[in-house]
Amino acid sequence: MQAEAVSEERLEEWAEFLKALAHPIRLRIISVLIEGKQCVKNLSELLQTSQPNVSQHLGVLRSKGILGCKRDGSIVCYYIKNERVVEIYKILSKEA
Amino acid sequence: MQAEAVSEERLEEWAEFLKALAHPIRLRIISVLIEGKQCVKNLSELLQTSQPNVSQHLGVLRSKGILGCKRDGSIVCYYIKNERVVEIYKILSKEA
């Protein structure tokens, strides 16, 4: 059974999605958020990375619809919005 | 149950792996090779992409252990070596 050809647009979407994941800091962010939502400050401390840098990486993930966020007062909590990243993370984790 | 922290090295490996996949032409190559192995010329024609460009993209995928190749005379056949890319491709395919 021959698979249907995938459109160029779809491939570009997928590439953008994967590119957003393809960074050590962003993967670390995913791994933390899989355990539960976190605010920017906590992420910054957990990852030992500057706040602006974490914020930029969160922006990348948010802009691709991978993460969502919710402001609560002056604190912004990020969480995983696209469950496919969890599946992909699991595949990466189950190492040979 | 708390997941064990993933090492920085591991995260960098994963990022490299995902970065190798994160390109429309390389995803197209994967989609073709999922259907069966192919030589460079066929890939170049199927993707309507110049031979040197296809060769470069194949080199990227090969260098990350994603593809393997086998020379048969003057023809080189590429095939999927790391089955994880098939799983990831499936996750991308089963679109909402």
Added chain:
DNA sequence: TGCTTATATTATATCATCCTAATATGGATA
């Protein structure tokens, strides 16, 4: 209002990736 904390944005320099064009390698065959 002024101050502090939390987060986001912008600018910039550096480094990586991309495609194209040109060239090189390597096997087959006349």
Added chain:
DNA sequence: TATCCATATTAGGATGATATAATATAAGCA
């Protein structure tokens, strides 16, 4: 060996991604 076909490599400029530093926004509180 000369030539052809298949593939790989290299060099180039263009574009994109990155981290840092500096600055901006925005909420809470004295």
